Each structure stands twice: as structure tokens, then as C-alpha cells.
Amino acid sequence: MSADLAHIRQVMAEADCLHDEAEVEAAIRAVARQINQQLAERNPVVFCVMNGGLIFSGKLATLLDFPLEMSYLHASRYRNQTSGGELFWKAKPEVSFIDRDVLIIDDILDEGHTLSAIIDFCHHAGAAAVHTAVLVDKAHQRKARPGMKATYTGLVCADRYVFGYGMDYKGYWRNAPGIFAVKGL
Numbered sequence: 128m129s130a131d132l133a134h135i136r137q138v139m140a141e142a143d144c145l146h147d148e149a150e151v152e153a154a155i156r157a158v159a160r161q162i163n164q165q166l167a168e169r170n171p172v173v174f175c176v177m178n179g180g181l182i183f184s185g186k187l188a189t190l191l192d193f194p195l196e197m198s199y200l201h202a203s204r205y206r207n208q209t210s211g212g213e214l215f216w217k218a219k220p221e222v223s224f225i226d227r228d229v230l231i232i233d234d235i236l237d238e239g240h241t242l243s244a245i246i247d248f249c250h251h252a253g254a255a256a257v258h259t260a261v262l263v264d265k266a267h268q269r270k271a272r273p274g275m276k277a278t279y280t281g282l283v284c285a286d287r288y289v290f291g292y293g294m295d296y297k298g299y300w301r302n303a304p305g306i307f308a309v310k311g312l
């Protein structure tokens with residue numbers, strides 16, 4: 128095993144579980160119930176924000192009980208680091224937004240720069256309304272827009288560097304079955 132992979136395993140071994148699998152799954156079901164109530168008649172086009180949004184999008188999508196068009200976009204600010212930089216578009220959406228309700232699904236609202244830029248992009252691309260769903264909202268006062276919230280939030284987590292359920296630590300552990308905080312971060 129490479130030294131880096133040993134470190135990655137060590138991070139999991141020492142991590143604090145902030146929200147276990149049962150709690151996260153219940154949060155996803157609660158978000159799905161709200162979306163089913165509020166968006167079923169609006170024919171939203173759904174975008175998964177890669178890579179982090181992958182697991183939440185997949186789990187959420189199967190709980191939505193109306194016909195969905197799904198696609199993805201890929202914007203990254205962290206690029207496998209633990210602090211964010213410039214937003215970098217790796218893949219812009221290809222489906223037309225014009226006069227559509229758009230639902231953006233991502234793993235985490237941290238400082239919110241990523242979601243803000245994506246929301247602005249959707250409005251400029253002609254969306255009729257932009258809805259957002261995040262699995263986790265990190266509790267702190269450093270949001271890009273003060274008081275910023277997603278339309279739908281699964282869980283509020285502590286102001287620590289977290290991984291699991293789509294969120295990575297240095298590119299790893301998106302598959303961790305819970306929301307874990309890195310020891311010391």
C-alpha cells in the first residue's frame with residue numbers, strides 16, 4: 128500500500144462520525160418528500176453537480192415519484208484540496224434551461240461560492256426558477272451570500288472538514304457510509 132493510501136485509511140480510522148447512515152438516509156427521505164410535494168407539477172430538469180453530488184442525487188432520484196429529466200454539470204472549487212479556490216468549470220450543462228424550472232443537487236453548501244456561481248449561471252441561461260438541494264449545510268458565518276440557504280437541506284453539520292456520502296477527503300472516501308469529520312480539521 129502506498130504511503131498516501133495508508134494516510135487516507137488512517138483518516139477514516141480516526142474520524143468522528145457526525146451523522147450515521149440511518150440519520151443520513153432519513154434526511155434524504157425527508158428532502159424527497161418536500162420535493163415531491165413542491166416540484167412534481169413543475170417538470171424540473173435536474174442537475175447533479177459532479178463529483179460530490181453523485182451519491183445524494185442517485186439516492187434522492189429514486190425517491191422522487193414524478194417523471195424526471197436528469198443531467199449533470201461539473202464545477203469544482205476545491206479540486207481535491209481541503210480549502211477552496213477559483214471555480215473551475217469542467218463540464219457546463221448541455222440541456223436547455225430556457226423557461227424551465229431547474230433543480231441543482233449537490234453534496235454540501237459550505238461557503239456557497241460553487242452554488243452561487245451555478246445559480247447565476249442557470250439564471251443567465253434563461254431558467255424560469257432555480258431550486259437547490261444539498262445533503263449538508265455547514266454551519267458557519269462565512270457564506271458567499273450572508274444567510275444563504277439551499278431550497279432543500281438534508282442536514283446541518285458542524286464547521287469541520289467532512290467526508291462521506293459524496294464528499295471527499297483528498298479525492299477519497301466519497302463512498303463512506305455516513306458523514307465523518309477529519310480529526311483536527
Ligand SMILES: O=P(O)(O)OC[C@H]1O[C@H](OP(=O)(O)OP(=O)(O)O)[C@H](O)[C@@H]1O
Nearest residue numbers: 177178179203204205237238239240241
Ligand atoms: O460551498 P463551497 O465552499 O463552494 O463548497 C461546496 C462545493 O465544494 C465541493 O466541490 P469540489 O469543488 O470539491 O469538487 P468535487 O465535487 O469534485 O469534490 C462540493 O461538492 C461542492 O460542490
Ligand code: HPA
Nearest residue numbers: 237287288289290294295
Ligand atoms: O467539508 C467539506 N468536505 C468535502 N468537500 C467539501 N467541499 C467544501 N467543503 C467540503
